[in-house]
Amino acid sequence: MPETPHIVSDVMTHTVVAVGRDAPFKEIVQTMEQWRVSAMPVLEGEGRVIGVVSEADLLPKEEFRDSDPSLFEQRGRLSDIAKAGAVTAGELMSTPAITVHPDATLAQAARIMAVRHVKRLPVVDDVDMLQGIVSRADLLKVFLRSDEDIEEEVRRTVVSYLFPAFSHAIHVNVHEGVVTLRGHISDTSLVSVAVRLVRAIEGVVDVEPRLTGESTTPVDPGSEP
Numbered sequence: 001m002p003e004t005p006h007i008v009s010d011v012m013t014h015t016v017v018a019v020g021r022d023a024p025f026k027e028i029v030q031t032m033e034q035w036r037v038s039a040m041p042v043l044e045g046e047g048r049v050i051g052v053v054s055e056a057d058l059l060p061k062e063e064f065r066d067s068d069p070s071l072f073e074q075r076g077r078l079s080d081i082a083k084a085g086a087v088t089a090g091e092l093m094s095t096p097a098i099t100v101h102p103d104a105t106l107a108q109a110a111r112i113m114a115v116r117h118v119k120r121l122p123v124v125d126d127v128d129m130l131q132g133i134v135s136r137a138d139l140l141k142v143f144l145r146s147d148e149d150i151e152e153e154v155r156r157t158v159v160s161y162l163f164p165a166f167s168h169a170i171h172v173n174v175h176e177g178v179v180t181l182r183g184h185i186s187d188t189s190l191v192s193v194a195v196r197l198v199r200a201i202e203g204v205v206d207v208e209p210r211l212t213g214e215s216t217t218p219v220d221p222g223s224e225p
Contacts, residue, residue: 006202008109009102011141012123012132018043021050021090025061028053028089041122042093047130049122051093058092060084099124102131106139106202113139145203147174154179158197162190170211177205185213 017035019028021044032038032055039054060080086092100109100121109121113136120135151174159167163185170183179198185191191209198207 006106006142007102008100008104008106008123008134009132011106011138012102012134013138014132016041016122016130016133018130019053019089020044021088023089025058025087025092028092029058039118039120041097041130041133042089042095043130048128049097049099049124049130050128051090051095052097052122053089053093057083057094061086097122099128100134101125106142109134110139142202143177143205145177147177150174150177150179150201150203153201154181154198157201158194162194162197177203178208179204179206180208180210182210183212185211188213 017031017037018041019031021042023031023042028040031040039052041049042051042053044050060083063080063084083092098112098116098118098121100112100123102123102125112121113119120133122130123132123134125131151172154172154174155167159170159172159181163170166183166185170181170185173180173182181194181198188211191211194211195207195209198204
């Protein structure tokens, strides 16, 4: 069976730029500019994540700086108007923080990012202590695997597993992450299984099955002419 998936701790960044609850507005902006980040975890105590402050949390101060919001705007954007008057990370942050655990799979982390519309996730332990941070770019690192590495894993964990008697006759070719399987097998019903297993190997971009053979799926006698 495939040895993957990798988990968040395999790709996360361990050194994290963060601020405390009492960090003032200008310090937050300066820190983001210095480290070229668009969001930071907000910490309390010895490093417990209590929220995240992002550029989106800071922008209302500029948006409402020289304007007087109408009553309609006040009703519809209470959170933004409150942030326009905020001066510390604790007042500005979005809470609770959207986080992920180090042992989550990369697919799970990607799903959280997609559903919650965030670009990065603080990585925390069971008591919300900061362990690192994982970004969209980190999740894409699996696609940096070499074609040779992917080919070796496909042969060892899929071909040998599904087709032990035919593994010598099945050719595996990987180009730019696209895996092509060629050869003759005795049971074509296993092709869909092979495709699913190969696709689950991290770094695989796509799968092109070109396996031929006779299916062992029984024929319903009643359907014969």
